[in-house]
Amino acid sequence: MPDQTTNPLANPEGFKLGVFAANADGGLAITTVPERWRASWADNVAAAQIADRAGLDFFLPIARWQGFGGETRAREHSFETFTWAAALAALTERIAVFSTVHVPLVHPVYAAKALATVDHVSGGRAGLNIVCGWNPAEFAMFGATPDERGYERAAEWIRIIERAYTEDAPFDFDGAYYNLKGVVSRPASIQTPRPMTMNAAFGPPGRDFAAQHCDMLFSTFSDIADGARHVADISARADAAGRDVGIHTVCHVVCRDSADEAREAYDRYALHEADHDAVANHMAGKKQFSKSHDEDAYTRYAQRFAGGAGTYPLVGTPDMIAADIARIAAEGYRGTALSFLDYTAELPHFCEHVLPLLKEAGLR
Structure with missing residues (x-):
């Protein structure tokens, strides 16, 4: 087993909870409401410290280089994630802090040095979200194009990083994608043979890559009751690779004191006042290039893309949300990343009212 015991995610006990996408304008919401997340640096520090003090397990960014247009120019404003993670690592105490990297756009030798830096700043709490990328417009900014065999490149990429940390002497690497x-x-990373890694994948190539090279895999579902099917598929791939991979999902949260208040708030920001042009651009790109959701999700659940990039909605009272999280755990998931319309305004309410219910249920 790798020695990653300094990372809070290494503790196998409890259902893991993290905060997702706070580094980007809007978070995962694509909306015009005035209270939407602006992702200033001060906002990010505040959200990370709220999550850290509450005992949440990880802080996970998205990697965006170009937004989705619309009235808000959704997600055009975002922080680069190695720099972001190192700075937040110095300002938190126990939470795991991830960086998210598009493999074709970041050289593995640079990534090894940057990731090790975050691991040392954090005292061994760094994590790496490995993304092959799906957005051709973003890749064009770098003079590159998405690679249909991107996970083959990613396998070489992560092997180079591991060898850079573990080999005693300089080495040559002769592969299909890298000749070094x-x-x-x-310095090598504190965690060995490398910091904890994750991948978000829905299709077979990504899931096979995660089974062979990652500690965590994030996958979506349209309905909680359908979650076990994805868990079984991913677990079978991990078993075939002789590895244990923690299967997680992603949800967006609207937690209010009453169910009617929660539904009204959700409909307002993700339906009536959504940035409809940006949502359409986002959905079209995801559907054509990403393959990250069930095919019918784009027509059946359009509100979810405005509310949280197509992730599952946890909308209701604390009791309702705790019950839904318990159902997700019962399907076999080990944790979920969470997004909010306004992290600093809504995360404290979630931590105060939902976390105790999860503890009572034996999930925390």
């Missing part, structure tokens, strides 16, 4: 001479990267 005299590779060395010191």
Whole structure:
């Protein structure tokens, strides 16, 4: 087993909870309401420290280089994630802090050095979200195009990083995607053979990659009752690779004192006052290039893309949300990343009212 015991996610006990996408304008919501998340640096620090003090397990960014247009120019404003993670690591105490990287756009030797830096700043709490990328417009900014065999490149990429940390002397690497001479990267990460890794994948190539190279895999579902099917598929791939992979999902949260208040708030920001042009751009790109959701999700659940990038909605009272999280755990998921319309305004309410219910249920 790798030595990652400094990372809070290494503790197998309890259902893991994290905060997702706070580094980007809007978070995962695509809406015009005035209270939408603006993702200032001060906002990010405040949200990370709220999550840290409450005992949440991880803080996970998205990697965005270009937004989705519309009235809000959705997600055009976002922080680069290695720098973001290192800074937040210095301002938190126990929460795991991830970086998210598009493999084709970041050289593995640079990534090894940057990731090790975050791991040392955090005292061994760094994590790496490995993304192959799906947005051709973003890749064009770098003079690149998405690779249909991107996970083959990613396998070489992560092997180079692991070898850079574990080999005693400089090494050469001769692969299909990288031809490198005299590779060395010191200091190595505190976690061995590397910091904890994750991938978000829905299709077979991504799931096979995660089964072979990642500690965590994030996957979506349209209905909670359908979650076990995805867990079984991913678990079978991990078993075939002789590895244990923690299967997680992603949800967006609207938690209010009454169910009617929660539904009204959700409909307001994600339906009536959604940034409809940006939502359409986002959904079209995801449907054509990402393959990250069930095919019918784009027509059946359009509100979810405005509310939280197509993730599952946890909308209701604390009791309702705790019950839904318990159902997700019962399907076999080990945790979920959460997004909010306004993290600093809504995360404290979630932590105060939902976390105790999860503890009573034996999930925390």
